[in-house]
Amino acid sequence: MKPNVLIAEDEELMRSILRQLLEGEGCRVFTADSADNALDIFSTNNVHVTLTDIKMAGMDGLELLDQIKTIDAEALVIIMTAYSSVDSAIAALRKGAYDYVTKPFVNEDLLQTVRNAIRTKELFRENRALRRELDKHYSFAEIIGTSEALQKVFRVVEKVADTNASVLIEGESGTGKELIARAIHYKSRRAALPFLAVNCGALPESLLESELFGHTKGAFTGATADKKGLFRSSDGGTLLLDEIGEMPQTLQIKLLRALQEHEVTPVGASVPVRFDARIIAATNKNLETEVAENRFREDLFYRLNVIEITLPPLRARREDIQLLVKHFISKFAKEQNTVEKVITKEAMSALVNYHWQGNVRELENAIERAFILSNDEIELENLPPKIKSGATNNFEMRDPEGFRLTLEETERRYILEILKSVNEDKSAAAEILGIDLSTLYRKLKRYEEI
């Protein structure tokens, strides 16, 4: 990008000298013969750096500086002043000028001052872009949950972020494992370096190996160039080994060695190379069971599981559902540039009561769908059918003649209602009802007898 420099200078000769100098530097130059004109140019163009003479007829350079700063507090203004009036330059610095040069100036000095200002402008911009990225994705503000279970997870994240300890994140699909892994990375000193993720279950073994550890040119057919591999590409940053439970046994041993030695041997290479990446592993399996059934190496499990974070399923923290629903509604409203919609009580109660097998991801998708299908208000009708059926207002506490139900009849209807809402999945229903599976079977058997 060409830097845009504005010159405010009332002497014509000086203006053209400065223009030549700066164009020679590759700048796009705007010139103004008065502070008024300079202000016009400043407010209608994307000026990166302003160079202004201090003494000009009409509005002077100091006033121009003031005006520019009210338009953009971060604007970079360089003041040019006669050697004899350095005092006014000091006054300008106090008012927020970036720097000053004294006239007559040595060309190289002036250019160096402008270059510094341009670089500072670039840094501002990069910084802002980075900030926005960080704020958008990884602050806790974007991770919703007031339930004690999630608060506990946040506390662990805060504690471990700045260590190098391996973290194992367990949780059902869609519970936010990747979100938490990113939060750990972006809260750590490694935040400015890469966060990379690989799904260990998505690649065939040989590909996964070179994806992780890299390869040398010619190591196998198709290896036309050296490949660094994810361990080294995330050097200084964080590597998320997602679906670690799917990792093939032969690679498990190589991974263990890499973690122990902090070095990897690329496929086809004979010497290992060091890496410094923080390792986070995630899985929706219970790794201890995998170990017990000899599908996952016990030694690797202990290596990865220095810090354990378990994300509870959404149905075990229903108090978070309302907040998440509101969060997603405002997220989609922002994305689609429309106003936030309200949600009816019936729709909300169906969402709260539903058995969320796909957890937060499923909830997010349901809200997105409802947002698109609804008018001003998100209603029960806008929810997917299986969620709709969980609405509590389906549940009538009187029989068709208007008589109140007995306790047993109420219980029977409630249990059948819950079963319907989870597609007759009995263990899911038992979990919602807070009873053993065997108790549920006993009750169902009894209803058949009635």
Ligand SMILES: Nc1ncnc2c1ncn2[C@@H]1O[C@H](COP(=O)(O)OP(=O)(O)OP(=O)(O)O)[C@@H](O)[C@H]1O
């Ligand atoms: N607590 C939360 N607050 C806000 N959004 C969340 C929360 N938990 C998860 N999400 C969102 O839900 C979706 C799924 O989260 P994520 O991908 O982190 O889950 P996962 O556990 O890695 O899922 P999978 O096992 O399917 O890979 C993402 O869009 C994420 O932003």
Ligand SMILES: [Mg+2]
């Ligand atoms: Mg994931």
